[in-house]
Amino acid sequence: MKKPRVARTDRLTTVWLCLATGAAAVTIVARGLIPQNLWTTIHLVTLGVLSNGIFQWSWYFVRALAHLGPTESRAGRDNTVRIAIFNASLVALIAGMWAGAWVVTVAGASAVGIVASWHGYALLSASRERLASRFAVIIRYYIAAAFFLVVGAILAGLVTVAMFDPGAPDWLTSARDRLTVAHAMAGVAGWVGLTMGGTMVTLGPTAMRTRMDPAAVSFATTALPLWVAGLVTSEVGALIGSMRIASLGLLIVIGAAALGVGVPLGRAACAKGPSEYGAWSLVLGGAWILVAGAGACLHAFEAGDASALRAAFLPWLPILGAAGLGQVFVGALAYMMPVVIGGGPSAVRVGIAVLEAGAPIREASRNIAAVFALSVASLAGAQALRLTIAAWVVLLSTYVIDIVLMARCGVAQARAKRAASSPSQQGVRRG
Numbered sequence: 001m002k003k004p005r006v007a008r009t010d011r012l013t014t015v016w017l018c019l020a021t022g023a024a025a026v027t028i029v030a031r032g033l034i035p036q037n038l039w040t041t042i043h044l045v046t047l048g049v050l051s052n053g054i055f056q057w058s059w060y061f062v063r064a065l066a067h068l069g070p071t072e073s074r075a076g077r078d079n080t081v082r083i084a085i086f087n088a089s090l091v092a093l094i095a096g097m098w099a100g101a102w103v104v105t106v107a108g109a110s111a112v113g114i115v116a117s118w119h120g121y122a123l124l125s126a127s128r129e130r131l132a133s134r135f136a137v138i139i140r141y142y143i144a145a146a147f148f149l150v151v152g153a154i155l156a157g158l159v160t161v162a163m164f165d166p167g168a169p170d171w172l173t174s175a176r177d178r179l180t181v182a183h184a185m186a187g188v189a190g191w192v193g194l195t196m197g198g199t200m201v202t203l204g205p206t207a208m209r210t211r212m213d214p215a216a217v218s219f220a221t222t223a224l225p226l227w228v229a230g231l232v233t234s235e236v237g238a239l240i241g242s243m244r245i246a247s248l249g250l251l252i253v254i255g256a257a258a259l260g261v262g263v264p265l266g267r268a269a270c271a272k273g274p275s276e277y278g279a280w281s282l283v284l285g286g287a288w289i290l291v292a293g294a295g296a297c298l299h300a301f302e303a304g305d306a307s308a309l310r311a312a313f314l315p316w317l318p319i320l321g322a323a324g325l326g327q328v329f330v331g332a333l334a335y336m337m338p339v340v341i342g343g344g345p346s347a348v349r350v351g352i353a354v355l356e357a358g359a360p361i362r363e364a365s366r367n368i369a370a371v372f373a374l375s376v377a378s379l380a381g382a383q384a385l386r387l388t389i390a391a392w393v394v395l396l397s398t399y400v401i402d403i404v405l406m407a408r409c410g411v412a413q414a415r416a417k418r419a420a421s422s423p424s425q426q427g428v429r430r431g
């Protein structure tokens with residue numbers, strides 16, 4: 001049967017990955033050169049790279065988990081339309097943020113919210129049809145994640161009105177920091193966190209090439225309502241200005257993530273720990289997310305209000321992004337790429353060999369640089385600044401190497417795949 005043509009929307013993720021890496025490099029050497037520097041860098045990663053990746057890959061997993069057919073439009077054509085609208089909205093959002101035009105940012109945030117609702121509804125209908133699957137809970141993680149992107153988009157729209165509309169009411173401008181904290185938590189712990197958490201349940205052991213813990217699905221099932229309840233609590237806490245309630249909510253979220261994802265993954269790792277670059281990146285990235293989450297929880301407990309929390313958590317933000325979320329994303333890609341390109345065991349081995357080049361050094365450099373960047377972040381003076389810049393240059397370089405190796409992996413494996421399927425090879429095999 002002829003395979004249906006699939007639009008290569010994953011290429012958009014690659015484009016945003018290159019843009020995000022470029023923006024981070026510019027920020028390191030010349031902070032302030034890019035308009036809305038902090039916002040742009042954060043959102044090139046969270047919306048450009050991570051959200052594109054989520055829209056793309058969550059359907060890849062749902063297709064497998066819910067046994068959707070190859071012509072299934074929810075995972076195919078509809079998803080391509082969603083991704084196209086999402087990317088057009090993202091470009092509009094960046095333009096609106098740079099120009100300070102709240103009408104454009106509100107329109108962009110609304111479009112993102114609509115795409116997220118459509119994505120969530122499509123997942124819900126797919127999960128309803130295939131409830132028999134043992135892994136249906138993972139689809140429920142994705143549905144909850146989509147819900148929090150809708151919440152995050154609504155809050156973001158309000159934040160941009162508070163930022164750019166001179167006629168914004170006082171209650172809105174005075175709530176700006178509370179809304180921003182609630183927005184960031186919905187995006188990080190909800191949209192990205194729940195998606196990554198749900199995916200790790202099955203992808204973690206697969207990437208470690210070991211068996212899933214027999215109780216993993218039941219752990220994940222128990223943790224999901226706790227995670228959602230914790231996040232709703234922290235959202236309410238942030239919005240009403242009670243950082244203690246926000247802190248309690250975050251504590252529940254971290255506990256749920258550790259219980260639902262960390263414990264079964266740790267038990268699977270006891271049988272066979274990570275040995276490849278992808279698996280190590282997944283595990284270390286997951287650990288950084290939990291550490292940064294604990295940091296957020298502690299800072300929220302100590303902060304008097306949302307503005308103090310934002311200021312205190314600022315040095316942690318790039319660590320959460322680059323050592324946590326970014327590392328999990330790259331780990332998942334490094335494992336998935338050779339699998340998806342395929343071509344048989346020998347072609348897959350060619351792809352893996354390219355991605356494994358200098359893996360221990362790359363992994364160690366990235367994580368030591370992250371520890372170093374965090375340790376010197378609170379120091380003042382020119383020397384400390386130079387050390388911070390050095391740490392970030394090392395950390396960012398590991399991602400540049402990843403991008404180059406992934407491109408080389410694609411080319412080398414495709415070549416090996418073609419060679420394996422060429423008539424002469426098949427003749428040799430038959431002979």
Ligand code: HEM
Nearest residue numbers: 039042046109112153156157159160180184187188192310
């Ligand atoms: C609908 C799309 C989104 C829009 C329009 C948007 C907009 C904004 C705005 C206006 C701010 C405040 C910037 C400032 O005060 O300078 C912000 C902050 C932030 N956003 Fe978003 N955002 C979106 C999606 C996301 C997503 C999906 C995530 C995470 C996965 C995220 C994470 C953050 C973080 C971490 C901050 C920084 C919070 C801080 O400075 O304390 N955003 N966003």
